[in-house]
Amino acid sequence: MINLLHNIKLKLQCLFCRRYYIVYRDQSDKIKIYQIGKIDLYNSFGNKKDKRSNVGFRAFCFARGQMRSFRHDRIIAITKK
Numbered sequence: 001m002i003n004l005l006h007n008i009k010l011k012l013q014c015l016f017c018r019r020y021y022i023v024y025r026d027q028s029d030k031i032k033i034y035q036i037g038k039i040d041l042y043n044s045f046g047n048k049k050d051k052r053s054n055v056g057f058r059a060f061c062f063a064r065g066q067m068r069s070f071r072h073d074r075i076i077a078i079t080k081k
Helices: 002-015
Strands: 020-025 031-036 044-047 052-061 066-071 075-080
Touching: 031 052, 031 066
Parallel strands: none
Antiparallel strands: 020 031, 020 075, 044 052, 052 066
16 A cells, blocks of 8 residues: 555656656667656666666656666667657
8 A cells, every 4th residue: 555655656746747758778678768757866776796886777667657777778868858
C-alpha cells in the first residue's frame, strides 16, 4: 500500500515537472527513446562489480509509469521537451 501511494505521488509530481527525451541504448544493444521526468543526479547509483560509485541516475519514465535507472554510458542523446 505504501509503495502504491509512493508511485501515485511520483506520477502526480511528474505531471507538472520538466520532461526530457532520452535516446538510450539498452543492454541488448537496441536503441530506444524514452520520455523521462526531472533528471536528478543526486539520485545516482553505482556498480560494485566495476568498483564505480556513479554509473547512472534514476528518473521517472512516462512509458513505464515508474522510476527507472539509466546508465550514463548508454545515453546517446538528451533533449529537453
